[in-house]
Amino acid sequence: SQQGEEDPQALSIQEGENATMNCSYKTSINNLQWYRQNSGRGLVHLILIRSNEREKHSGRLRVTLDTSKKSSSLLITASRAADTASYFCATDFVQGGSEKLVFGKGMKLTVNP
Amino acid sequence: KAGVTQTPRYLIKTRGQQVTLSCSPISGHRSVSWYQQTPGQGLQFLFEYFSETQRNKGNFPGRFSGRQFSNSRSEMNVSTLELGDSALYLCASSLITVQETQYFGPGTRLLVL
Numbered sequence: 677s678q679q680g681e682e683d684p685q686a687l688s689i690q691e692g693e694n695a696t697m698n699c700s701y702k703t704s705i706n707n708l709q710w711y712r713q714n715s716g717r718g719l720v721h722l723i724l725i726r727s728n729e730r731e732k733h734s735g736r737l738r739v740t741l742d743t744s745k746k747s748s749s750l751l752i753t754a755s756r757a758a759d760t761a762s763y764f765c766a767t768d769f770v771q772g773g774s775e776k777l778v779f780g781k782g783m784k785l786t787v788n789p
Numbered sequence: 790k791a792g793v794t795q796t797p798r799y800l801i802k803t804r805g806q807q808v809t810l811s812c813s814p815i816s817g818h819r820s821v822s823w824y825q826q827t828p829g830q831g832l833q834f835l836f837e838y839f840s841e842t843q844r845n846k847g848n849f850p851g852r853f854s855g856r857q858f859s860n861s862r863s864e865m866n867v868s869t870l871e872l873g874d875s876a877l878y879l880c881a882s883s884l885i886t887v888q889e890t891q892y893f894g895p896g897t898r899l900l901v902l
Binding site for chain 1: 824877
């Protein structure tokens, strides 16, 4: 099963509203990253939060990490139509002596103008 | 710096054929990872190369193979194609490890008929 799973799987909001996406994972991690993908193109890195950090901001993005609950949330404030995309969380951890980066299945965000 | 490039962008093959996809990482990046993305399975890790050595491998059959050259460029090969191999194949590079920000290419969309 996936290490990270986004919730909800789909979200539709109006422009100007905030969008919150959640990611839950199973094992202890080193870092957690969020990526965006537009219409079957390559993924674009949004933000990386380390396991010893609790919150991080980047422009209109705010990411929180709760390692005790094994969960993270991505908040996009004042959403725009251009934010319409799929969002993925990715967790990296060590298994069997090697580092792994595992992506969730993604969450589709639609921002209506 | 130029981004990650992948060639070809689109490919149509028939069952039983083989295919080779190419990925040129960002200059200076030594880690190259490959992912298969399908609507049903999401983003699945194929393998990661570093300094011409496969450092990590996902759960894919032996028909999927790859290599990395001394200039960090990477290729992946799929032999005896099956219908289920139809997918978007994404390549990502980073400086050294998968714990860092991954920079994705635009992907190669493979259709197997």
